[in-house]
Amino acid sequence: MTNDVISGGQPIHAPDNLQPLLESILQQALTVNDGKVADYIPALAEVKSDYCALTVATLDGNVMSVGDADKAFSIQSISKVFGLMLAMERVGDSLWERVQMEPSGQPFNSIVQLEWEQGIPRNPMINAGAILISDVLVSHYSASKSALLSMVRGLCGSEEVYVDYRVHESEREHGARNSALAYLMKSFNNIESDVEEVLDHYFWQCALTMSTEQLARGMAFLANRGKCPHSGRQITTHRDSQRINALLSTSGMYDQSGQFAFTVGLPAKSGVGGGIVAIVPDYGVICAWSPPLNSYGNSARGMYMIRELANNLGLSVY
Numbered sequence: 001m002t003n004d005v006i007s008g009g010q011p012i013h014a015p016d017n018l019q020p021l022l023e024s025i026l027q028q029a030l031t032v033n034d035g036k037v038a039d040y041i042p043a044l045a046e047v048k049s050d051y052c053a054l055t056v057a058t059l060d061g062n063v064m065s066v067g068d069a070d071k072a073f074s075i076q077s078i079s080k081v082f083g084l085m086l087a088m089e090r091v092g093d094s095l096w097e098r099v100q101m102e103p104s105g106q107p108f109n110s111i112v113q114l115e116w117e118q119g120i121p122r123n124p125m126i127n128a129g130a131i132l133i134s135d136v137l138v139s140h141y142s143a144s145k146s147a148l149l150s151m152v153r154g155l156c157g158s159e160e161v162y163v164d165y166r167v168h169e170s171e172r173e174h175g176a177r178n179s180a181l182a183y184l185m186k187s188f189n190n191i192e193s194d195v196e197e198v199l200d201h202y203f204w205q206c207a208l209t210m211s212t213e214q215l216a217r218g219m220a221f222l223a224n225r226g227k228c229p230h231s232g233r234q235i236t237t238h239r240d241s242q243r244i245n246a247l248l249s250t251s252g253m254y255d256q257s258g259q260f261a262f263t264v265g266l267p268a269k270s271g272v273g274g275g276i277v278a279i280v281p282d283y284g285v286i287c288a289w290s291p292p293l294n295s296y297g298n299s300a301r302g303m304y305m306i307r308e309l310a311n312n313l314g315l316s317v318y
């Protein structure tokens, strides 16, 4: 028996019961041992390297998971998607005068390109771009953190989304490079608010903690033309959800985005906490988590699990 759904014009042949497939992919992923847990802050370095989770949330409301899918972890750069969403809603197309929509081909925290390009970040998915988005939020909301948190809680349909204050503090203590990016943009007049306030918002959003199940539910609107499937609320326009997915396809996996498009073919976003969220338009969301990272800062087992599942189900959007 299969559920045939249409994604990107292609039928997806998804089995009614994905559970055995998810289980076998998780077991195979546990044998992948390359990768190193992020150690730029102690709070992340201490996370057990053998955590591993895989969740698929489909638009009909089914959530299937294996492994540590209810354990909250530091979502880090995955928060860039939520920040971007809120900023796009708030300022509309004028946003694109301050940040580009091009892949960077550089590591996520690179500084050189920003200098060459006069303080205009390549895209909102690298650190410079997300710091710029944080500036937009700080400048347009009297309480940017609460605005973001209540949006994320609404998207997940759960109040149980929190911030790890230890991670937030450590990000600030070890944030020299992000501070350099922010001050460089300020020197080009591309940051409006107080730089320290902007950085505080950025570090805070990186410290949000969520489980793979919460993330999969929270991003489902991107697979559903901007409409949250469980609340029925139109979160963003269909056009903006397509635009966010386009940015995720070209930039969500940093300088490994090309390889990810080639081997998986889904819009996706990763974070140095080891999470990866992949959007399957008109079908649902896949979320994987395992802390050890490859040299690009993407979860090694997460990449493996999403690639296996997408290839098995024929989910590429291309």
Ligand SMILES: NC(=O)CC[C@H](N)C(=O)O
Pocket (backbone or CB within 6 Å): 075, 076, 077, 078, 108, 109, 127, 171, 178, 206, 270, 271, 272, 273, 297
């Ligand atoms: N790739 C990431 O997840 C980066 C987030 C991390 N907090 C940083 O700013 O360096």
